[in-house]
Amino acid sequence: MRDVESLLAVAAGHVVDDGLDYAGAKQKAAKALGYRGSLPSNEALEDAVREHIAVFHADEQPGELRALRALALDWMQRLQPLRPHLSGAVWRGTATRRSAVMIDLYCDDPKAAELLLLDQGLAFEAGPAGPASRHGDTCDVLSLWVPCRPFGERVMLHLWVHDLDDLRGALKPDARGRAWRGDAAAVARLLAPEVTP
Structure with missing residues (x-):
């Protein structure tokens, strides 16, 4: 043990x-x-x-997590036609400034994500998910460095491109009942200031 x-x-x-x-x-x-x-x-x-x-990292991690979630929400809004869902450490609350932002996209056309990024003039690297794929599937991954103003540096953004049919199964919770990913509305709720009575 x-x-x-x-x-x-x-x-x-x-x-x-x-x-x-x-x-x-x-x-x-x-x-x-x-x-x-x-x-x-x-x-x-x-x-x-x-x-x-x-x-x-108790002092700095909450601020770093908030900055990464805000960055993710901005990208999710830019990618809204592709049904983006935040996943990974930024969604689960364990991210630090060294964490990559991971967004799952669910598309009718597997090339839609690449075309959207090209239309926005963004440079990215495309490749298949390797054996360490988080979901065990064979989706494509589009990776790009994006600026994070609070950090004064760029962070890695990975866009995992899935078939639209995969969305239903992707919303199943883990063994403890916690969601593996969330849509833009869920991320916005995480960023909303806490209301104290």
Whole structure:
């Protein structure tokens, strides 16, 4: 049990401090520790990431998360015809300034996203989702660096292009009942100032 806890702690550091995805962080931690058991679930790693943030980044992370969510909402509004849904660490609340913004798009035409970006004069890299695809599917991913004013630097934006038919299954919650992604209205609610009585 202690080995798994050590692996989760090291992997969480890679996610938060190095910007690695969950699969890459678990593999790197396992290799560094010589761990040969089954890799823990993404939910277990997410819990460890939250603990890491609480211990090492509690002061700056909420502001960084808010800046990334605002950036995501701006892009979701630009991409509205493609039914954008925010996912990944920015949606789940574990993002820091090193995190990529991940937006899932659901399109009738798989080339619609590329055409929309080209119409806006934006440079991007296109490629298939690799074996570390978050959903286990074979969707295309469009990646581009976009400016984030609060950080004074650019952050990576990944657009995962799915078939429209995939949208229904994408809205299923995780084992704990939490949504894996949310639409623009849900992101706007996350950004709304808290009302105190």
